[in-house]
Amino acid sequence: MEKKEILKELEHQFAEKITATSSDFGDDTLIIDRKSLLEVVQFLKQKPYEYSMLLDLTCVDHMGREPRFEMVYHFFSLTAKHRLRIKVPLSENDLSIESLASIWKNANWLEREVYDMFGVSFTGHPDMRRLFMYDGFEGFPLRKDYPLRKRQPRIRLRK
């Protein structure tokens, strides 16, 4: 499958910062190091690419693999009508990454969700709290090592 123009151009632009690129089933993917995330993302937001829309931001737990976690960002260019996926591998020992909340407002809650479910902490986030789970909830439920039937009720249950 032929690689899109954008990937070639980016490989040229950030030659040493891009770990790998792929273009499977029409989804152009870019794997970069977390140190260069902000730089790449800000570059993509400017003209001529204008990936100005953050569609989604989530995390994947590849348990048993190193690095264990992987952040996934989906961007959309309204002018080019094109989607771009950026993946950032994260090691379990140092689970932190730059926040995008200052660039995209919707990143605020999306990052809080990722923090809530996976325990990834975002540096520079304005309000790093849990989003869905309640106060006193321990652990991160979407991690693969969270026990399936572990319950943490807020009130004392009957029986």
Added chain:
Amino acid sequence: MKSNFILTKLDQVISWGRKYSLFQYPFITACCGMEYMGAVCSHFDLDRFGAGWTRFSPRQADMLLVVGTISQKEAPILRTVYEQMVEPKWVIAFGTCAVSGGIYDNYAVVQGIDKIIPVDVYIPGCPPRPETVLNALIKLQEKIKTQGQEWRWKRRKS
């Protein structure tokens, strides 16, 4: 002897009145709510059995319909709503999620609302057909009729 006879008859009269004048409070959290609407509106018409009047405050209701998935985060709210209702009160668990947690066997969902509040009638189904809901209501009416003046809260230990 004579006074006992009168009291029994009074009990029956009160029970009869109660079973046909259930004021419901729907606690709707999920997709079962659509089926609830179907059961309550004119096609199936819960009002035929005297339970058509939806109250929008638990303080005025005596039948709590728990319709949908109850998450752990919601559990204290549901218990507060139940405690706000005045006796006598009855609870119907509507749909598989309210009955047992359904397919959501995970960290977030209460595995059946009977873990939080006592339940009188369980309606299975995902979602239940409106006929099942009507059947459950009739079952609850039978229970109310035979229950008489049980005054459950006087006997409650806790």
